[in-house]
Amino acid sequence: MRELHPIAFRRLGEEGRSYEQRLGICYRGADTDSTDTIRIRHVTASPIVLSEADPAIVVDRLRKTYVVPEREGGLKAAVGSLFHRKTKEVEAVREISFSIAPGEIVGFLGPNGAGKTTTLKMLSGLLHPTSGTAGVLGHTPWERDRAYLGQMALVMGQRNQLTWDIPVVDSYQLNKAIFRISDDEFRRRLDELTDLLDLGDLIRKPVRNLSLGERMKCEIAGSLLHYPRVLFLDEPTIGLDVAMQRRIRSFVAEYNGRTGASVMLTSHYMADVEALCERVIVIHHGTLLYDGGLPGLVRAFSPHKTIIVELEEGAEISRDHVTTLLPGGGEVVEQTPVGLTLRVPKAETARVAAQVLSALPVFDLTIEDPPIEEVIEAVFASPTSDHHSEPTLV
């Protein structure tokens, strides 16, 4: 008999979908050749008592400015800086605001230097903001009070917290002491995590003998032994092969489903985001560009749709003829003897499709949104209103 976490259940119930449906939907978006299945089992994690009205994370006009020394290359400039040190302010994060509900998984997107990691560092408590406020589980993160640190985890893709030369499980034992986990609870959680991440014998090996992917799995398990209620994942799948990425993805979904923890995730792999996040927050040059559902992102930022036309055999159509079908703009992306791919402005889609259907010998016609990667790329390539050249931070 399956039990569901009350919060997860209620939250999903509100959206009118079942747990399995939700995960199913997640999965279809991710990898169609996926061999992983998400097993639904007993929810044994600690129930999280938070009123649903209270967001787990609230960020209000958060801003972070770094003061960086500024100097030109060369010896002359180096000597000059001895006497007159020039600094300049770099705005890494500019007044962003959002809130995240308990149990929500949110993808945090932006190109390198957009301010993602800086934001996660502020929310985990490492950095003090220049201005603005944030509350996570009712705590101000950068006060770093231990009650907060005891229920939060920040996992950074390429940062090793485990001790290199000793077996992984010894590091876990230390976390057990730090987070004051009882013996029974520790054993149970370790079994659970070992099972979910397929750790097997890995935890008895010294860290240096593990591959990158194995190390990442062990790192994640170690970071979650205290069952944090808020989880910040910064590039958890970076550098991992596809199978390992999938394993970590399904694990994050499972952990979220079991514990009802809130998850904020950055990733350069859109597959991660599509698989896990119903909601994404996009920042660029430190400014919040978009906050909403993933499909909405495509709608909001892609002014185009793609029309793919399959032609009947033997149809010969000149390029010029096709171009006449696109009076309102748009372009022919590809033309082969048996097909056409057109990119047209969104508003024109219906009209162009109708034109194509009536003017050409069409065998099949589909209208698609452009791939999410392409949309994101376009968003990041577009300059923001008041952008100026900035060095990439972090």
Next chain:
Amino acid sequence: MSRPQIPESSASTGPDFDRLSLKVLWAYYSGKLKIDIANNLAYRGAVAIWVLSTVVQPLVSLVVWRTVAGSEGGSAGGFTANEYTSYFVIVMLVSHMTFIWHMWEFEWRIRTGFFSPILLRPIHPIHHDVSENLSYKVVGLIGVIPAAIILAVVFDADFSGTSVIDILAFFPALILAMALRFLVEWTLALAAFWMTKVSALNNLFDVFFLFLGGTFAPLSVMPGWIQAVSYVSPFRWAIAFPVEVALGNRSGLEILTGYVIQLVWITLSVIVLRLMWTRATRRYSAVGA
């Protein structure tokens, strides 16, 4: 707690991380020391090189001062050649037991961002460092104790002034010296949050230990003004004082006063540490991921 299927219902309240009971500290230190000792044993080559540098400096001073004493008819500055041997053998032990490298460590951690995971645990980072420091000292003793015995035998150490009471009084002085030097240098290492090159400060400290701490020569052979300064500096109380106690050069009252002065320095460091800690970590920019 009776049913294993039901996890601790304390998730909303959780353990009280602000209270550090002895039981919690014991659990932490026993786990952490085990890891750190295993780690130091794994890097025994590196530890051996560090220990060698701990041994070489007193060895050089020992040879120099024995030569001086020999050329001045058997004693110099009130020490015979064999008393110089016993002095520097104990200096070597105390230097090793009070050694701390955290100014270097802080500089590196801040530059590379390795401070981040340590700062995000619900336990003060100083415990992490105390354990690393202690484990190094314990593992290093495997090299330092034989070195001390060999030096004492080869250079004919003279421990005739040392009584059983001096030996008993030496241990509290040593432990307080360990705490004192650790806290003073750890607190000063916080300067790394403001300065990029705090290791330069470390080099300055080494010079102070040389002349004010008694590692270059017994303070009693130094000029009067250096002795005067040494009394009000922490350096004397971190090295010279326990050495003098071990050699039987201090009276009962002087020993008790010494303990008190050590405690004063420890208290001062803790106060400064508490005042500076939040201010320092506020400046942390967590570079490099």
